[in-house]
Amino acid sequence: MAVASDAVRSRILAAGQRITPQRDVIAQLLEAASRPLGATELCAAVAAEDPRIGRATVFRTLAALEQAGIVAQVSLPGGQTGYLLCGTDGHHHHLVCQGCGGVDDVLEAAVSPFLRRLERDHRFRVDHASFTIYGTCARCAGPGVPRSARSTPAR
Amino acid sequence: MAVASDAVRSRILAAGQRITPQRDVIAQLLEAASRPLGATELCAAVAAEDPRIGRATVFRTLAALEQAGIVAQVSLPGGQTGYLLCGTDGHHHHLVCQGCGGVDDVLEAAVSPFLRRLERDHRFRVDHASFTIYGTCARCAGPGVPRSARSTPAR
């Protein structure tokens, strides 16, 4: 059976959490998915991998991994919650492609000027902002069918 | 019993929806709250106003009002959903004050430069973005404490 990558395992350890077979299964499933998994989806996948793992353990593990900064919750369109293994350390945001389900990370540094501007304009102190943005990635936009305006030389 | 304001009623009508006593109650409760109400909270308030109004009607009404652009869903910290009567027409975003629960609207125009920048940097076409930002409004930040001294970078 596959196991979670060393990188993930070491991050779990670094957060002072134990690596257990159950956590390994869950981390590995999220890692293999590379797109946000819904609660039902994840529970089903976990059950398929090892039917003896309980729902409570799944959610506990997600909470533990989230606390360790290894998984993030994103709100999927339709109001559902998706769980996502994220490669980026620290607080960041997500671009979710509605075509392939892939996720791109947006570093906090890219959004903080925007937030500071909001703070100034609205006389508001921002404590916490986390947003998920839906759209279409370059690959899914299709080669040869680029958005008319997107000839911009992106890095 | 109080009724929803004329502005709200006319917006319901403009969206081709009927004004019924039940919708009136719900719109009026949201209007009076001036902060996001959770599902339980709202159902309880509705029941207090008229115990014969069913849950299904509450959610149906919320959906109808949301479609009419009169209410918005915001995700409250803790993952809960709040319902909110919004004064601004068109797509916009919300700043939620964690002190008083008040909500300030952020017009789409204020965020689109940020989104365009993201599109450029990530080669990503943004279809839909809606974010709710938590923080403290100027009033709750407290009088006498100058804003310049208390600005904190977003986490």
Added chain:
DNA sequence: TCGGCTATGATACTTGGTCTCAGAGAGGCG
């Protein structure tokens, strides 16, 4: 090896929301 702590599985429960279905009520029309 012993004690304590962490993690686990089972299960019941809560919350948030949807679906279904029969019926009430309003509006339009002849």
Added chain:
DNA sequence: CGCCTCTCTGAGACCAAGTATCATAGCCGA
């Protein structure tokens, strides 16, 4: 006025997501 249709409603079953509880298993350090 009477009828027809269409929207909206209430009740309640149902579902999905997540939490709480509790006894137990297993790891780990002393």
